[in-house]
Amino acid sequence: MTIEWEADELRGFEKFRLSRKDHALFFIENERDFEAQLYAIKAALSRNKEAEKKAVENIEHMRSQIDLLDPEDHRNADHLNDHLTDMFHESVYSDAAHSMSAVGMLAPFIESLFVAIFEAIRKVEEPTDEVDPRQNAFRDLYWNPQLVIKKGEFGNDLIRGIQELARFSGLEPFLPDGYEKTLTALFAYRNNMFHNGFEWPADKVEKFQNRVKNKHWPETWCYHSSKNDVPWIYYMSEDFIQHCLKLIDEVLDGVGEYLEKREA
Incomplete structure (x- = not known):
């Protein structure tokens, strides 16, 4: 009876197989829990989305209260309309804060995910037991996707670095189509928000607006509030947030497939 039970259990385990995403996570994790980080990010995004929904409901409630007033009740109407204006103004900045939170996570x-991916691939591509500081220092630079060679010197360019290392390592065919466009848009928005705050200088707004058009980024990725009919504050849309989360899953699935091919 016991032997039969163990045989059944073993047959069950024979059918068990790691998903490509899990395979990738096991491959890249080194004292970092990317899955736990992603859960935390999604939870924070969900809380911000609920807060935005509640703010919209409060604005709609205030509108309904104004509609219920007697047409001759100008005093209360003025007071509530002033309050409604304040609520709109506050929502402009709170939504910007949520956008900064999203892109900031x-x-x-x-970025750290791709750094970890190439760190892990390096260990497979270039296993070494000897300690050679000069050689290891070069390898550290070579396998860092944040760095590229520009005019004979190292410079910073994460997206180009990812592309170069992906081609060299054979990972490129397994990365999602158009990932470069997504990352370019994401980091362009990140840089503006983190260097300029919510309200960018007029020239930065115009430059970003032109970049959106010239790079043919989907209109659904970003939207903006306006002041005097001029773009004022740019936001990361819910569509773009979900697109980035999907990209993360697709990158991990691609790394898992890449590992399957290598290990076959």
């Missing part, structure tokens, strides 16, 4: 997560 997603951009560094994706």
Whole structure:
């Protein structure tokens, strides 16, 4: 009876197989829990989305209260309309704060994810037991996707670095189509928000607006509030947030497939 039970259990385990995403996570994790980080990011995004929903409901409630007033009740109407204006004004900045929160979590997560991916691939591509400081220093630079060679010197360019290392390592065919466009848009928005705050200088707004058009980024990725019919504050849309989360899953699935091919 016991032997039969153990045989059944073993047959069950024979059918068990790691998903590509899990395979990738096991491959890249080194004292970092990317899955736990991603859960925390999604939870924070969900809380911000609920807060935005509640703010919209409060604005709609205030509108309904104004509609219920007697047409001759100008005093209360003025008071409530002033309050409604304040609520709109506050929502402009609170939504910007949520956008900064989103890009502030997603951009560094994706950057650190690619750094970890190439760190792990390096260990497979270039296993070494000897300690050679000069050689290891070069390898550290070579396998860092944040760095590229520009005019004979190292410079910073994460997206180009990812592309170069992906081609060299054979990972490129397994990365999602158009990932470069997504990362370019994400980091362009991140840089503006983190260097300029919510309200960017007029020239930065115009430059970003032109970049959106010239790079043919989907209109659904970003939207803006306006002041005097001129773009004022740019936001990261819910569509773009979900697109970035999907990209993360697709990158991990791609790394898992890449590992399957290598290990076959």
